[in-house]
Amino acid sequence: MNRIEMKNPIVEMDGDEMTRVIWQLIKDELLLPYIDLKTEYYDLGLPNRDATGDEVTREAANAIKKHRVGVKCATITPNAQRVEEYQLHEMWKSPNATIRAMLDGTVFRAPIVTDAIKPVVKNWKKPITIARHAYGDIYKATEYRVPGPGKAELLFTGENGEKFRGTIYDFECGGVLQGMYNKESSMESFARCCFEYALSTGQDLWFSAKDTISKTYDQSFKLLFQKIFDEEYKARFKEKGITYFYTLIDDAVARVIRSEGGFIWALKNYDGDVMSDMVSTAFGSLAMMTSVLVSPDGNYEYEAAHGTVTRHWYRYREGEKTSTNPIATIFAWTGALRKRGELDGTEALQQFADKLEKASLDTIEDGIMTKDLAALSEIPVAEIPDTVGFIRAIRSRLEACL
Numbered sequence: 224m225n226r227i228e229m230k231n232p233i234v235e236m237d238g239d240e241m242t243r244v245i246w247q248l249i250k251d252e253l254l255l256p257y258i259d260l261k262t263e264y265y266d267l268g269l270p271n272r273d274a275t276g277d278e279v280t281r282e283a284a285n286a287i288k289k290h291r292v293g294v295k296c297a298t299i300t301p302n303a304q305r306v307e308e309y310q311l312h313e314m315w316k317s318p319n320a321t322i323r324a325m326l327d328g329t330v331f332r333a334p335i336v337t338d339a340i341k342p343v344v345k346n347w348k349k350p351i352t353i354a355r356h357a358y359g360d361i362y363k364a365t366e367y368r369v370p371g372p373g374k375a376e377l378l379f380t381g382e383n384g385e386k387f388r389g390t391i392y393d394f395e396c397g398g399v400l401q402g403m404y405n406k407e408s409s410m411e412s413f414a415r416c417c418f419e420y421a422l423s424t425g426q427d428l429w430f431s432a433k434d435t436i437s438k439t440y441d442q443s444f445k446l447l448f449q450k451i452f453d454e455e456y457k458a459r460f461k462e463k464g465i466t467y468f469y470t471l472i473d474d475a476v477a478r479v480i481r482s483e484g485g486f487i488w489a490l491k492n493y494d495g496d497v498m499s500d501m502v503s504t505a506f507g508s509l510a511m512m513t514s515v516l517v518s519p520d521g522n523y524e525y526e527a528a529h530g531t532v533t534r535h536w537y538r539y540r541e542g543e544k545t546s547t548n549p550i551a552t553i554f555a556w557t558g559a560l561r562k563r564g565e566l567d568g569t570e571a572l573q574q575f576a577d578k579l580e581k582a583s584l585d586t587i588e589d590g591i592m593t594k595d596l597a598a599l600s601e602i603p604v605a606e607i608p609d610t611v612g613f614i615r616a617i618r619s620r621l622e623a624c625l
């Protein structure tokens with residue numbers, strides 16, 4: 224059989240633990256037999272990050288800027304326990320945070336929808352993608368526990384010495400204070416990432432905030448989105464047949480619940496943090512969530528939303544079989560392959576991605592699923608294979624449709 228040719232490479236970032244095992248299985252069973260896979264490989268596994276002083280993570284981020292498409296395996300974000308477990312030289316930063324900062328990107332999270340698992344919200348038929356502005360606000364705030372009576376003021380001194388001073392509150396007793404900020408450049412990047420992603424996936428874009436109460440802060444987000452939309456995206460949205468609209472967050476929440484899904488919901492940092500957990504839980508399972516990092520100039524990095532599934536890895540290492548779900552990692556690969564195909568005009572690569580996704584979902588809908596899905600399934604479960612068995616079941620369906 225002729226393998227599918229690729230014109231340009233995908234930046235491949237290997238990772239840790241159970242997902243590293245799954246990574247290799249997916250390549251061996253589902254990709255290499257059918258595609259003449261061109262990747263630029265970076266080993267982001269914790270031992271290699273440690274050995275390279277985390278240089279490998281920065282190299283990978285630069286490679287994404289060059290090749291425009293990357294796919295990443297889940298990686299360990301070290302904490303004190305990991306420093307000991309892996310005898311690390313340093314408590315390295317999260318690779319995702321490093322890559323996100325270097326690409327100035329926004330993360331879009333979307334559930335993989337199958338008939339076997341029904342969302343808690345009955346009328347949701349299509350995925351809802353959450354775009355969270357992962358910069359600033361309360362995550363970078365300065366806080367103060369006010370000990371007793373006194374005056375709290377907001378003071379800004381410009382480079383030219385010009386000052387703004389406003390009273391926050393004249394405390395007659397103790398209390399709390401918080402000073403938070405965001406940057407115009409970051410808000411603009413966020414807006415552009417959202418517009419780009421809406422165009423690239425052909426979905427409507429919603430943005431919501433609380434501008435009625437936060438008349439300067441949230442209002443600035445709203446105005447910047449509108450300005451960038453009007454000046455740079457309006458015509459392209461019209462051509463693509465999609466819409467952008469802003470609505471107050473209270474109204475958005477009500478509309479989201481009543482909707483059928485099938486759109487992107489952009490949110491400020493805290494709103495996105497909370498709503499993404501709500502939406503993903505309501506759709507079913509962390510093992511069925513994909514995640515894509517999009518930069519404002521249109522670079523894409525795909526990955527699963529879950530972590531390295533450590534608990535399964537410890538059992539696997541002892542020689543036990545585990546029924547770990549590879550679906551989100553498979554969809555990270557198909558997302559990257561499809562995007563590579565789109566950018567290079569390689570029809571065959573795009574079709575392969577569609578077929579592999581279909582074969583994966585068909586397997587589940589035939590009642591063959593990993594343990595985590597079996598627990599949620601609305602259809603009769605015929606078989607609960609281990610990870611290898613599940614991937615081979617997908618392979619046989621893939622071969623049938625190739």
Ligand code: NAP
Binds near residue numbers: 319
């Ligand atoms: P996790 O790896 O997502 O796993 C948490 C639990 O969720 C698992 O123990 C398992 O539950 C279930 N689960 C998640 N993915 C699954 C899958 N594909 N198939 C079946 N079950 C799945 O989160 P964690 O245990 O909190 O974190 C482990 C490591 O991952 C940490 O070192 C963390 O730093 C890293 N992490 C990386 C990323 C990333 O690279 N994007 C994201 C999050 C976490 P049961 O054990 O009950 O079966």
Ligand code: MG
Binds near residue numbers: 496497500
């Ligand atoms: Mg959260």
